[in-house]
Amino acid sequence: MGIQNYLSEMRDAVDGAVRDLLHEYEEKIPLRLFKAIEYSLTAGGKRLRPILLLSSFSLYRDDWKSALPYGVSIECVHTYSLIHDDLPAMDDDDYRRGVPTCHRTFGEDVAILAGDALLTEAFRILLVDRDDGIVPYSKIAAARELAWAAGAEGMVGGQILDLEATGRKITEGEVIKIHSLKTGALIRASILAGAHLGGAAAEDISLLSEYGKNVGLAFQIVDDILDVTSSFSEMGKKTGKDLDMGKATYPSVVGTVKARKEAESLVGKAKNSLSSFGEKGTFLAGVADLCLTRRN
Ligand code: GRG
Secondary structure, X not given: OXXXXXXXXXXXXHHHHHHHHHHHHOOOOOHHHHHHHHHHHOOOOOOHHHHHHHHHHOOOOOOHHHHHHHHHHHHHHHHHHHHHHOOOOOOOOOEEOOEEOHHHHHOHHHHHHHHHHHHXXXXXXXXXXXXXXXXXXXXXXXXXXXXXXXXXXXXXXXXXXXXXXXXXXXXXHHHXXXXXXXXXXXXXXXXXXXXXXXXXXXXXXXXXXXXXXXXXXXXXXXXXXXXXXXXXXXXXXXXXXXXXXXXXXXXXXXXXXXXXXXXXXXXXXXXXXXXXXXXXXXXXXXXXXXXXXXXX
């Protein structure tokens, strides 16, 4: 099976696991909150982070479908971050994935609460008892990775540095730091969570950490490039906004050509750190390449 087939099989499986979660929620949680969560979780995301989690888990175990609930957990954190990032007090976006943002549809109050619920639920889903052969220690290690990546030293920290950098001249080092925290940390955590859940040894964790760090940064650099080279219909959101808002982006600091070269070099480094996984690392190498060639 080629990488595209594996990817769509995994994406469909994640979509199915998200539907299972929503089914579990229906009638259990207040209707407006349910509708906002359902809207945002099923708006058509690429499911990159769950796919990375499932891919690193499958380095260690053949039954990758047993890691699906953990993939959903990561997608909940990602979805929360997008809902809050789109709020008027943050990026103030009206569209995401081609449809109105959560707050435009349900109001700011509901959107804030939907984000809060998704972040908290992510940890419940991760830590729930299941008969899947994953030992509690591995779940705790995955939860720790996720908490670190989502919190003040990770995504939230990156977001505030991003806000503070808006409208002023920044250095290449600063933009790398912002991108690594704001976007890279959760991508890296997705890979490490999958590895912990699969039972990886410490040496593998450090190789996969290197892979995750480089792919995460490359992903955000490509996102910055797409913001200046893509259209609304490709991205499903307003493009050219970073420039309009004076946002800290990699192309605005070093130019689009150097930004592209840097993203390619980071993906090369990411793939190098997979060499000891042999044939098993091929899929993760392919996912790294896709971060470069993606159009949305
Ligand atoms: C507590 C207010 C508050 C904020 C939390 C919101 C936040 C911290 C951080 C935002 C981080 C963020 C949104 C970074 C952008 C990352 C990015 C490139 C997202 C798009 O990811 P894709 O392309 O999205 O994987 P899809 O739509 O495919 O799921």
